[in-house]
Amino acid sequence: MNGVHLRLIRVLLWLIEQLLRLIELLLWSIEQLLGLMGLLSWSIELLLGLIELLLWSIEQLLGLIGLLSWSIELLLGLMGLLSRSIAQLLGLIGLLSWLIELLPGLIGLLLWSIEQLLGLIGLLLWSIAQLLGLMGLLSRLIKQLQWSIAQLQWLITQLPWSIGLPTRRSSKKFS
Numbered sequence: 001m002n003g004v005h006l007r008l009i010r011v012l013l014w015l016i017e018q019l020l021r022l023i024e025l026l027l028w029s030i031e032q033l034l035g036l037m038g039l040l041s042w043s044i045e046l047l048l049g050l051i052e053l054l055l056w057s058i059e060q061l062l063g064l065i066g067l068l069s070w071s072i073e074l075l076l077g078l079m080g081l082l083s084r085s086i087a088q089l090l091g092l093i094g095l096l097s098w099l100i101e102l103l104p105g106l107i108g109l110l111l112w113s114i115e116q117l118l119g120l121i122g123l124l125l126w127s128i129a130q131l132l133g134l135m136g137l138l139s140r141l142i143k144q145l146q147w148s149i150a151q152l153q154w155l156i157t158q159l160p161w162s163i164g165l166p167t168r169r170s171s172k173k174f175s
Helices: 003-163 168-174
Strands: none
Touching: none
8 A cells, every 4th residue: 555545544534533523523512502402491491480470470569559559448448437537526526515605504594494493482482371361361251250140140139139029038938
C-alpha cells in the first residue's frame, strides 16, 4: 500500500473521527435540547402555576372587594341607624325640654287646683255651718211653735170660761 492509500485512510479516519465528533456534538445538542425542552416544560408548568395563583389572587381580591363592599354597606346601615338614633335622641331631648318648660305651668295649674279645692272645702264648711245655724234656728222655731201651740191650747181651754160657758171642770162641779 502506498502512501496515497495511507493518507486516504488517515483522511478517512479523520473524517470518521470528525463524523463521530459531529454525532457526539449532535447527541450533546439533542441532550441539551431535551434539557431545554424539560426546562421549557417546567417553565410552562411554573407559568401555569403562576397564572393559577394569579387567578386565585384575583378571586381572593374580588372576595375582599365584595367583603369591603358588604362592610361599607353595613357601615352605611350602621351610620343610618346611628343617625336615626341621634334623631330620636334629639326628639326625646326636645320632648323632655318641652315637658320641663310645661312643668312650671303644670305645677301652677296644680297649685291653682289645690287652691280651688281648698276654696270649695271652705265653701262646703261654710255651707255646713250655715246649715247647722239654720237647723238651730229651725229648732228654736219648732220650740217657739210648740210653745205657741201650747199657748193656743191653753187659750182654747180658757175661752169657754172667759165667755162664761160651762167648762168640763165646772160641769163636774154641778153634776
